[in-house]
Amino acid sequence: MNSELRFLMCPPDHYDVDYVINPWMEGNIHKSSQERAIEQWQSLYGIIKSRARVDLVTPAKGWPDMVFTANAGLVLDKTVVLSRFFHKERQGEEPYFKAWFEENGFTVKELPKELPFEGAGDALLDREGRWLWAGYGFRSELDSHGYLAEWLDIEVLSLHLVDERFYHLDTCFCPLEGGYLLYYPEAFDSYSNQLIERRVPVEKRITMGEADAVNFSCNAVNIRDVVIMNKASEELRGKLAAAGFEVVETPLTEFLKAGGASKCLTLRVNEPILEDRQAKAGLESRTILLQGHLLDSGLINRALDTIVEGGGSFQVLNFQLGEQRQSTSSAKIKVTAPSHEVMEELMSQLINFGAVNPEESAIADAQLEPVEMAGVAPDDFYVTTIYPTEVRLAGQWLRVENQRMDGAIAISGLGSGAPIARCKLLRDLELGESVVTGVEGIRTVRKVEARDGKPAGSQEFTFMGSGVSSERRVELMVEQIAWELRQVRDRGGKTVVAAGPVTIHTGGGEHLAHLIREGYVQALLGGNAIAVHDMEQAMMGTSLGVDMKQGTSVRGGHRHHLKTINTIRRHGSITQAVEAGILTSGVMYECVKNNVPFSLAGSIRDDGPLPDTITDMVAAQQDYARLIQGADVVLMLSSMLHSIGVGNMTPSGVKLVCVDINPAVVTKLTDRGSLESVGIVTDVGLFLSLLVQQLDRLTSRYQVSA
Numbered sequence: 215m216n217s218e219l220r221f222l223m224c225p226p227d228h229y230d231v232d233y234v235i236n237p238w239m240e241g242n243i244h245k246s247s248q249e250r251a252i253e254q255w256q257s258l259y260g261i262i263k264s265r266a267r268v269d270l271v272t273p274a275k276g277w278p279d280m281v282f283t284a285n286a287g288l289v290l291d292k293t294v295v296l297s298r299f300f301h302k303e304r305q306g307e308e309p310y311f312k313a314w315f316e317e318n319g320f321t322v323k324e325l326p327k328e329l330p331f332e333g334a335g336d337a338l339l340d341r342e343g344r345w346l347w348a349g350y351g352f353r354s355e356l357d358s359h360g361y362l363a364e365w366l367d368i369e370v371l372s373l374h375l376v377d378e379r380f381y382h383l384d385t386c387f388c389p390l391e392g393g394y395l396l397y398y399p400e401a402f403d404s405y406s407n408q409l410i411e412r413r414v415p416v417e418k419r420i421t422m423g424e425a426d427a428v429n430f431s432c433n434a435v436n437i438r439d440v441v442i443m444n445k446a447s448e449e450l451r452g453k454l455a456a457a458g459f460e461v462v463e464t465p466l467t468e469f470l471k472a473g474g475a476s477k478c479l480t481l482r483v484n485e486p487i488l489e490d491r492q493a494k495a496g497l498e499s500r501t502i503l504l505q506g507h508l509l510d511s512g513l514i515n516r517a518l519d520t521i522v523e524g525g526g527s528f529q530v531l532n533f534q535l536g537e538q539r540q541s542t543s544s545a546k547i548k549v550t551a552p553s554h555e556v557m558e559e560l561m562s563q564l565i566n567f568g569a570v571n572p573e574e575s576a577i578a579d580a581q582l583e584p585v586e587m588a589g590v591a592p593d594d595f596y597v598t599t600i601y602p603t604e605v606r607l608a609g610q611w612l613r614v615e616n617q618r619m620d621g622a623i624a625i626s627g628l629g630s631g632a633p634i635a636r637c638k639l640l641r642d643l644e645l646g647e648s649v650v651t652g653v654e655g656i657r658t659v660r661k662v663e664a665r666d667g668k669p670a671g672s673q674e675f676t677f678m679g680s681g682v683s684s685e686r687r688v689e690l691m692v693e694q695i696a697w698e699l700r701q702v703r704d705r706g707g708k709t710v711v712a713a714g715p716v717t718i719h720t721g722g723g724e725h726l727a728h729l730i731r732e733g734y735v736q737a738l739l740g741g742n743a744i745a746v747h748d749m750e751q752a753m754m755g756t757s758l759g760v761d762m763k764q765g766t767s768v769r770g771g772h773r774h775h776l777k778t779i780n781t782i783r784r785h786g787s788i789t790q791a792v793e794a795g796i797l798t799s800g801v802m803y804e805c806v807k808n809n810v811p812f813s814l815a816g817s818i819r820d821d822g823p824l825p826d827t828i829t830d831m832v833a834a835q836q837d838y839a840r841l842i843q844g845a846d847v848v849l850m851l852s853s854m855l856h857s858i859g860v861g862n863m864t865p866s867g868v869k870l871v872c873v874d875i876n877p878a879v880v881t882k883l884t885d886r887g888s889l890e891s892v893g894i895v896t897d898v899g900l901f902l903s904l905l906v907q908q909l910d911r912l913t914s915r916y917q918v919s920a
């Protein structure tokens with residue numbers, strides 16, 4: 215018996231699994247044996263009582279989880295921060311615990327309503343008293359950590375729980391005497407693991423695998439050199455022994471069915487203040503403003519998910535719902551992050567949702583750092599997206615030119631009074647330029663996304679929003695695309711086609727050639743292969759040796775594509791082959807004849823290559839970018855490789871139509887978070903034939919009415 219240690223427990227008189235609020239309870243409703251539960255609880259009680267003082271709180275009927283006194287609150291010295299349970303199933307326990315603390319002379323601190331915090335289940339003191347580890351993600355809200363720091367005057371280290379089986383910090387994390395830590399790393403996100411590793415030296419970290427973790431081996435009570443737990447593997451026992459700890463096993467299977475074990479069943483109520491400490495929470499908060507059709511377009515969900523998945527938490531301070539169908543909503547959101555680094559990461563993502571600082575006066579200028587080595591950005595450079603972006607310099611917002619994703623924002627002409635901001639690839643950064651770093655003074659200008667997912671104010675392109683469609687819907691979508699292409703052509707706009715060789719193998723070549731001939735295509739982007747197979751078909755009637763009319767292999771056909779390449783090489787270029795009368799039909803022929811520029815980017819697997827193929831990849835990217843400039847629509851036809859390249863170079867606002875037989879490719883390409891992309895899962899040959907049919911139908915309709 216040691217009087218300096220004091221625990222609170224609650225006899226299991228009314229204990230049962232009555233509801234499901236964690237994954238362990240699932241399938242276990244009323245499955246725990248009352249008799250065995252009492253026996254197991256008594257033996258834990260005995261083990262602890264022989265080593266420390268144990269107080270009991272009277273169990274209340276109707277509150278079966280009250281046995282888990284760890285969740286009563288968090289005690290430090292004579293102060294207790296009372297729990298605010300996340301689930302209503304446990305909220306009724308609060309007054310009973312509160313009464314016990316008051317009767318026993320504690321100063322009771324109560325968190326604001328609606329701010330969940332589940333006591334010592336989610337907050338564990340370092341055993342040297344240096345700081346408090348606090349968990350969040352399932353039961354406790356990150357914002358509660360600020361109160362803990364202030365009220366208990368202690369540094370709080372926030373840990374993000376990511377595995378729902380380990381919903382409370384004490385299910386996967388157990389600080390031990392002597393600065394040791396017993397824990398299950400997989401239950402935390404990577405940022406939290408880094409934090410743990412920075413604070414606890416490797417020789418003090420005792421990790422366990424999943425097999426021990428699911429036996430609740432982290433849920434242990436540590437009294438001096440004894441660690442009391444439900445069960446420990448030989449390996450874990452050995453690791454603990456090496457650190458000087460003896461394991462005392464006491465089966466708690468009946469409580470595991472409710473998601474708890476020895477630590478959950480106890481609360482240490484005499485936590486002394488051991489050292490000089492300081493209130494400190496690494497927490498950082500910022501308020502952002504979001505505007506738009508927040509609900510209909512799903513923007514608000516995506517933004518809030520981003521915050522939570524990124525390790526932050528939020529509080530919606532104010533939400534103004536647009537009253538009319540067409541009016542926009544606005545939301546003021548307080549974002550909290552466990553550290554400055556996490557906040558910066560969250561902010562850089564929220565900027566893409568159009569988040570701004572609600573107080574214009576509080577907005578700072580963008581931070582700039584000089585380029586110190588050509589082709590290399592400063593470490594903390596802001597990575598650009600497809601959205602139109604503005605940066606604030608000397609109090610003025612400046613539009614960034616050449617918007618594309620995965621670049622840096624380079625500022626030139628700073629001294630001139632008329633600086634220019636440009637998206638640049640890392641390799642293009644030059645000495646003398648500055649680069650925007652951090653997340654201050656950067657905003658993206660999102661077109662107001664309409665309720666139904668099409669850009670507001672556009673009557674054109676009445677696609678069903680971004681989405682992947684198949685079969686039935688294909689025809690309807692083709693009709694809409696045809697209409698759009700027609701509009702673009704007739705107003706002198708620009709449609710760019712990025713296509714792979716499958717376009718030819720599936721019989722789409724003649725249709726693509728038709729589109730080019732009719733003026734629907736202003737630039738063609740591809741690789742060596744599409745050109746080779748198109749010309750093979752034009753000159754020899756086969757595509758990769760397959761007769762395109764019969765659908766059968768031609769004897770010796772496997773050499774056709776090499777012969778084609780050889781012929782073009784002899785003439786010096788595709789254009790020269792056309793001029794020589796050697797190439798008289800097909801996609802490449804129509805490009806030459808109709809002055810439609812094309813760019814063929816080489817790859818490691820190319821045969822030949824054709825003289826036109828650009829094998830310097832940086833030069834090829836530049837050529838693609840040049841042809842994409844000013845595009846209204848990009849058709850991506852069965853080429854994941856070229857389409858991804860094109861997608862990266864294309865700013866938002868350009869309509870992307872992606873056609874591929876593989877739904878995964880379509881999803882990947884259309885999932886750019888912007889609404890102007892549409893995916894169609896179908897055979898590209900079929901798509902092109904339907905498209906041409908629709909365009910012809912439109913043409914005849916126009917002619918009739920003309």
Ligand code: ARG
Pocket residue numbers: 235236279282284285304334335336382384385472473474475477478
């Ligand atoms: N059934 C309880 C709940 O889900 C178990 C609590 C376990 N307590 C703990 N400190 N981990 O809330």
